[in-house]
Amino acid sequence: MTKGFTRSLRVSDIRHSLLVILFMPYKYLEEIGTADIAFEATGRDLPELFTAAADATMNVMIDNLDAIEPRETQQIELANEEVDMLLFDFLQELIYFKDAERLLLRVRDVQIDKKDEKYFLRTKAAGERLDAERHHQRADVKAVTLHDFRVEKIDVGWKASAILDI
Numbered sequence: 001m002t003k004g005f006t007r008s009l010r011v012s013d014i015r016h017s018l019l020v021i022l023f024m025p026y027k028y029l030e031e032i033g034t035a036d037i038a039f040e041a042t043g044r045d046l047p048e049l050f051t052a053a054a055d056a057t058m059n060v061m062i063d064n065l066d067a068i069e070p071r072e073t074q075q076i077e078l079a080n081e082e083v084d085m086l087l088f089d090f091l092q093e094l095i096y097f098k099d100a101e102r103l104l105l106r107v108r109d110v111q112i113d114k115k116d117e118k119y120f121l122r123t124k125a126a127g128e129r130l131d132a133e134r135h136h137q138r139a140d141v142k143a144v145t146l147h148d149f150r151v152e153k154i155d156v157g158w159k160a161s162a163i164l165d166i
Contacts, residue, residue, distance in 0.1 A: 026056040029161075036163045037139065038148070044157040047110035050087060050121070053160050054107045057091050057144070060164055061098065062135045068104045070126030076107075078121045084151040086112070086119045087160055091144045094125070098141070102130040139166040 025048070029038035039056040043049030059065055076093055080086040097103040105127035113120045130137075145163045152159055 025052040028056075035166060036145065037141075037166055038161065038163045041160045041162070042154075042157060046083065046112045046158055049151070049158040049160055050090060050110045050112065050123075051107055053087060053091060053162065054094055054105075054125075057094055057141060057162075057164060058104060058106065060139055060166070061137065061141050062104065063138055064136060065106065067134050067136075068106050068127045070106070071128040072103065073124050073126045074103070074105060076121070076123050076125055079118055081118050083112075083119050084149065084160075086121055087151055087162075088144055088146070088149055090121055091162065095141055095143060097125075097127075098130070103127055104130055104135060141166055 025043060026039050026041040029040065037060050039053075039060075041049055041052035041056050043052050055065060058068070062068070074097060076090070078086060078089050078093065080089055094105055094107075097105055105125035107123050107125045110121065110123040113122075141164045143165045145165055147163055148161055149163065150161050
């Protein structure tokens with residue numbers, strides 16, 4: 001656990017300015033258990049959805065995404081037959097970099113293609129090593145859970161729901 005956090009961390013404890021909340025393409029769901037944080041992310045297309053879900057996951061870990069400076073880059077390439085499992089694998093990859101290399105990453109220019117009934121993701125993620133002085137940690141995300149995990153097409157684009165184990 002991150003210093004100052006307990007397993008009873010509630011999403012309502014995570015404070016944002018009203019201005020930031022108005023412009024985030026994701027929201028946290030408070031009715032989920034106390035060892036989990038749930039979010040819904042939206043996007044006009046799949047790349048925008050994946051970017052929003054990545055930001056939501058990283059924003060559970062640290063309170064200021066803009067504090068992550070693009071000092072290192074990682075090429076991420078994944079494939080899956082199902083778009084929801086592609087997003088699941090993608091978020092797990094970001095958590096892996098945080099755990100294995102203490103590397104906080106932001107993604108930009110996500111490319112998703114579908115060929116022969118398979119989805120392919122390619123993106124460059126940029127970030128830096130976790131610095132406790134500058135990256136104010138909220139919670140240690142351990143994994144994305146499959147419980148209630150989904151990606152669906154909606155009228156205005158795409159929506160994903162995820163639960164993060166903290």
